Amino acid sequence: MENLLKKFEEIKQKNLSIDLTRGKPHSDQLDLSNDLMMQHVDPIGENNIDLRNYGEPIGIIEARKLGADILDSKVELTIAGEQSSYLLMTQLLLGRYLFGIDEDPWKDDEEPAFLCAVPGFDRHFATLEGLGLKMYTVNLCPSGIDLEDLTKKLSKHRNIKGMICVPRHSNPSGEVFSDKNIEELLKITKEYNPNFINLFDHAYLIHDFDTTQPQTPITVLADKLDVLDNIAVFTSFSKVTFGGGGMAFLTTGKKNFNLISKVRNMMVICPDKINQKRHVNFFKNKSNVLDHMEKHAELIKPKFDLVNKKLSSLPDHIGNFTNPTGGYFVTFYAKNPIAKRIVSLCNEAGLMLTPAGSTYPYGNDPRDSVLRIAPTYIDINELDVAMDIFVLAAQIADSES
Numbered sequence: 232m233e234n235l236l237k238k239f240e241e242i243k244q245k246n247l248s249i250d251l252t253r254g255k256p257h258s259d260q261l262d263l264s265n266d267l268m269m270q271h272v273d274p275i276g277e278n279n280i281d282l283r284n285y286g287e288p289i290g291i292i293e294a295r296k297l298g299a300d301i302l303d304s305k306v307e308l309t310i311a312g313e314q315s316s317y318l319l320m321t322q323l324l325l326g327r328y329l330f331g332i333d334e335d336p337w338k339d340d341e342e343p344a345f346l347c348a349v350p351g352f353d354r355h356f357a358t359l360e361g362l363g364l365k366m367y368t369v370n371l372c373p374s375g376i377d378l379e380d381l382t383k384k385l386s387k388h389r390n391i392k393g394m395i396c397v398p399r400h401s402n403p404s405g406e407v408f409s410d411k412n413i414e415e416l417l418k419i420t421k422e423y424n425p426n427f428i429n430l431f432d433h434a435y436l437i438h439d440f441d442t443t444q445p446q447t448p449i450t451v452l453a454d455k456l457d458v459l460d461n462i463a464v465f466t467s468f469s470k471v472t473f474g475g476g477g478m479a480f481l482t483t484g485k486k487n488f489n490l491i492s493k494v495r496n497m498m499v500i501c502p503d504k505i506n507q508k509r510h511v512n513f514f515k516n517k518s519n520v521l522d523h524m525e526k527h528a529e530l531i532k533p534k535f536d537l538v539n540k541k542l543s544s545l546p547d548h549i550g551n552f553t554n555p556t557g558g559y560f561v562t563f564y565a566k567n568p569i570a571k572r573i574v575s576l577c578n579e580a581g582l583m584l585t586p587a588g589s590t591y592p593y594g595n596d597p598r599d600s601v602l603r604i605a606p607t608y609i610d611i612n613e614l615d616v617a618m619d620i621f622v623l624a625a626q627i628a629d630s631e632s
Contacts (some may be wrong), residue, residue: 232630238623247581249617254559255608256470263526264472270509282504288495294507298480300517302464303448309482313502316465316479321358323463326490328362335426337392344388348396350404350590350601355395366592375408376416385423393428399446400435400558403590403603410447417458433466439557440528450482460484478507534606534614541618549629561604568599569628576624582617
């Protein structure tokens with residue numbers, strides 16, 4: 232312990248400031264899309280639409296076709312929105328809350344609730360909490376949602392309106408849902424409530440950086456089961472081109488599609504059609520998007536390999552960690568309730584982490600054990616220093632416990 236504390240004090244003297252809090256692309260990833268800013272855009276789009284003017288609240292048809300290609304969905308059920316899939320998600324949730332489908336607005340119910348897959352994404356929790364929806368957790372397992380826990384939670388709580396999860400390279404723990412898991416959860420939730428909505432945040436749909444198990448498109452599985460209106464699948468270009476400068480896509484069934492179209496007609500009037508057309512010109516098709524993402528993978532994978540190497544140096548009794556094949560995060564599971572202490576020690580040493588507890592609704596990790604590591608934003612030399620600090624903090628925190 233004495234040697235650990237000596238090393239820790241030496242690091243503190245360096246006055247470092249390293250940020251591992253959010254899953255953001257590094258500048259070299261952003262550089263991959265610099266030519267996007269140079270794209271010439273003809274002001275008249277397909278269907279003779281003037282892109283400079285108002286209109287097309289569900290997106291220009293060219294962008295919707297590209298989104299449908301990426302999501303393997305029907306163009307007529309695909310929306311091309313603004314830069315954030317969370318905006319589309321919130322618009323759909325707002326529609327369900329205020330208006331509902333089949334005349335069942337959630338606002339008329341007593342304490343409407345949502346299931347949140349855990350560990351999960353803090354921005355999901357913030358959106359649901361902001362809308363006044365009560366949140367219950369449902370556990371993840373290697374194949375996706377823990378179906379036994381899902382059944383247990385649904386039998387215990389009567390007013391659950393939907394569930395939110397990240398079905399590929401789950402944020403933060405990296406699970407890739409199996410086809411069977413998705414099919415079963417769709418059957419279970421449909422039986423529980425005919426209007427149950429599963430929000431699939433496909434933020435990392437095309438973000439593989441290593442060999443990843445095949446996954447049938449969710450739209451295909453849902454269509455086969457005739458439950459398209461029980462799903463909404465979202466993705467965006469936030470980590471493909473530019474954060475805040477890309478575009479987002481949503482696909483769902485006809486009832487939800489009409490509902491969010493109604494909300495967007497109220498709120499949006501028109502998206503940035505010039506930017507949508509710019510992206511269409513830049514990529515042209517899904518194949519080119521995937522080629523682009525291979526360049527991202529080449530830049531990202533060495534950072535994840537480094538994190539894996541550093542965490543592997545920790546004794547098993549301190550904790551274990553994920554080894555994802557895509558996405559933006561590594562999850563560390565401490566064996567003892569020391570996650571908050573690790574974060575505190577890292578902060579003292581100049582390393583900022585996502586707060587302990589953030590992977591659970593209301594910031595409440597019942598075991599104080601889960602930490603999310605986001606390796607992409609900093610360069611690999613800085614990441615090397617950051618992971619040395621993390622490993623040292625974990626050793627000290629465990630020794631104190």
